[in-house]
Amino acid sequence: MDNLLYSVESIRAIEHAAAAALGEGVLMQRAGQAAARFALDLLGEHRKLPVLLVAGPGNNGGDALETAANLREAGVEALVLYLPGEAAPSAETARALARAQASGVRFIDALPDHAQLGLVVDGLFGIGLARQLQGRHAELALRLDTFGCPVLALDVPSGLDADTGAVVGVNDDRVAVSATHTITFIGDKPGLHTCDGRDHAGIVRVDDLGIERHHFVAPDARLNAVDMFASDLALARRPQNTHKGSFGDVVIVGGAHGMAGAPVLAARAALLAGAGRVFVAALDPGLAYDSVHPELMFRDAVSFDFSGRTVVAGPGMGDAPAARRLLFKVIDSDSPLVLDADALNQLAGDADLQGKLAQRKAPTVLTPHPLEAARLLGVTSAVVQADRVEAARELAGRFDATIVLKGSGTVIAENEANGVAINTTGNPGLATAGTGDVLSGVCGALLTQGWSAGTAALGAVWMHGAAADALVEQGIGPIGLTAGELPGAIRSILNRLVREATVR
Ligand SMILES: NC(=O)C1=CN([C@@H]2O[C@H](COP(=O)(O)OP(=O)(O)OC[C@H]3O[C@@H](n4cnc5c(N)ncnc54)[C@H](O)[C@@H]3O)[C@@H](O)[C@H]2O)[C@@H](O)CC1
Numbered sequence: 001m002d003n004l005l006y007s008v009e010s011i012r013a014i015e016h017a018a019a020a021a022l023g024e025g026v027l028m029q030r031a032g033q034a035a036a037r038f039a040l041d042l043l044g045e046h047r048k049l050p051v052l053l054v055a056g057p058g059n060n061g062g063d064a065l066e067t068a069a070n071l072r073e074a075g076v077e078a079l080v081l082y083l084p085g086e087a088a089p090s091a092e093t094a095r096a097l098a099r100a101q102a103s104g105v106r107f108i109d110a111l112p113d114h115a116q117l118g119l120v121v122d123g124l125f126g127i128g129l130a131r132q133l134q135g136r137h138a139e140l141a142l143r144l145d146t147f148g149c150p151v152l153a154l155d156v157p158s159g160l161d162a163d164t165g166a167v168v169g170v171n172d173d174r175v176a177v178s179a180t181h182t183i184t185f186i187g188d189k190p191g192l193h194t195c196d197g198r199d200h201a202g203i204v205r206v207d208d209l210g211i212e213r214h215h216f217v218a219p220d221a222r223l224n225a226v227d228m229f230a231s232d233l234a235l236a237r238r239p240q241n242t243h244k245g246s247f248g249d250v251v252i253v254g255g256a257h258g259m260a261g262a263p264v265l266a267a268r269a270a271l272l273a274g275a276g277r278v279f280v281a282a283l284d285p286g287l288a289y290d291s292v293h294p295e296l297m298f299r300d301a302v303s304f305d306f307s308g309r310t311v312v313a314g315p316g317m318g319d320a321p322a323a324r325r326l327l328f329k330v331i332d333s334d335s336p337l338v339l340d341a342d343a344l345n346q347l348a349g350d351a352d353l354q355g356k357l358a359q360r361k362a363p364t365v366l367t368p369h370p371l372e373a374a375r376l377l378g379v380t381s382a383v384v385q386a387d388r389v390e391a392a393r394e395l396a397g398r399f400d401a402t403i404v405l406k407g408s409g410t411v412i413a414e415n416e417a418n419g420v421a422i423n424t425t426g427n428p429g430l431a432t433a434g435t436g437d438v439l440s441g442v443c444g445a446l447l448t449q450g451w452s453a454g455t456a457a458l459g460a461v462w463m464h465g466a467a468a469d470a471l472v473e474q475g476i477g478p479i480g481l482t483a484g485e486l487p488g489a490i491r492s493i494l495n496r497l498v499r500e501a502t503v504r
């Protein structure tokens with residue numbers, strides 16, 4: 001599988017094992033070769049334009065020096081801005097420096113003004129980043145993307161935490177390189193795909209530096225991919241001899257007075273994602289009919305019988321005592337359950353509800369955005385965003401549930417062996433009202449069709465993002481994409497994936 005993610009600690013362990021077998025310096029040489037190959041691809045027809053490489057004090061700088069020498073030997077003009085540290089460089093970086101000097105690379109003292117460049121290569125810092133970028137490093141990091149050409153980051157965009165995807169630092173002037181492309185070495189890293197990672201890393205290419213598999217340790221997380229829910233897709237093929245009762249019921253619990261839109265969006269999404277029957281159990285008895293989808297059935301929430309049905313609680317639910325009583329009832333039931341929005345806020349402030357939730361045996365998925373996750377953990381959303389993977393893991397453990405921590409690079413965490421996945425689909429078009437309601441509805445629909453909590457979360461998140469990507473392809477967004485446009489696109493994607501799925 002090529003979707004494995006490794007923490008810095010794991011990468012160091014693999015490097016250590018491989019370096020012992022291969023000898024010092026071999027991995028850096030291979031990194032320099034792989035980066036130069038990628039650089040030449042990115043240059044394309046512009047090989048006559050100079051490439052600017054910024055090399056920092058550590059081995060990430062050594063990679064840049066190796067890359068520069070390789071580019072020079074391939075006939076490309078290489079300008080190197082080398083910023084050694086106070087300590088002597090490692091032996092392999094010293095060798096890379098000597099090689100670059102011998103190869104005819106041009107060393108410069110400052111960024112060129114108004115230069116026309118073919119490519120900029122960021123080799124300031126990699127996984128050894130220890131603190132916030134400051135002074136000259138910060139200045140450089142901010143200027144690397146101002147030359148009107150692609151920016152290739154080596155291993156990790158400098159300033160970004162490879163584990164968390166947060167730009168390192170505590171104050172508002174935290175800085176990291178914004179790359180168009182990143183070539184990352186040995187294995188892929190969680191921080192390139194979540195939080196600030198997607199904005200700073202651009203397109204990620206992984207090069208394993210030819211390290212043999214037996215040197216690898218177990219991955220720390222995975223990128224969400226169709227493979228991860230393919231077994232349920234294959235089972236979702238519909239036999240001829242079926243009826244609406246074969247595909248389960250979803251009931252959306254919410255819709256307090258003045259908040260009709262949220263449950264309706266969730267219900268439409270559940271319907272189009274294949275639930276056999278969809279109910280809206282509304283707190284506001286005035287909610288009676290959806291003219292776009294008259295298939296939806298509206299019921300009074302208080303008298304509704306939830307047994308044998310999958311429940312999605314929270315959209316437009318409000319915080320009235322009646323909502324709390326309903327929440328207690330559904331958490332205490334045997335129904336597969338998705339908790340979203342107001343249900344999560346109620347849960348955050350209520351130890352009894354939390355206790356009941358942790359005791360549930362039926363499949364349970366919580367879909368918080370960072371602020372909801374923060375309330376559940378009793379921290380600020382800045383703390384959640386500083387380590388999204390850890391926050392999702394912590395919630396999964398605390399509530400013994402599957403967690404979907406929304407945001408750029410949605411994190412899906414399970415409290416079992418399957419661990420953590422980071423989603424790769426989706427775009428800023430999803431940052432608009434109602435998209436969370438749609439996600440919870442899709443998740444409910446997959447649960448009621450027999451998917452496990454983990455695969456329902458992985459599948460719903462992947463398809464939800466892929467639907468937004470497909471809509472953007474068609475010119476519908478990211479600006480102005482509406483949540484109501486997602487369910488139709490999700491339906492197309494689900495049907496395509498089911499058609500393509502092979503029974504294993
Ligand atoms: N780990 C591996 O397996 C391999 C690593 N390679 C490269 O080596 C990199 C790791 O090398 P290093 O461990 O030397 O780490 P880095 O090159 O990322 O940087 C560490 C150096 O920067 C200094 N430093 C850290 N943060 C700073 C800051 N904010 N301001 C100023 N100075 C700061 C440290 O004191 C240290 O001197 C990887 O990212 C990769 O690019 C490759 O050569 C191939 C193999």
Ligand SMILES: [K+]
Binds near residue numbers: 060123125126154158
């Ligand atoms: K870098």
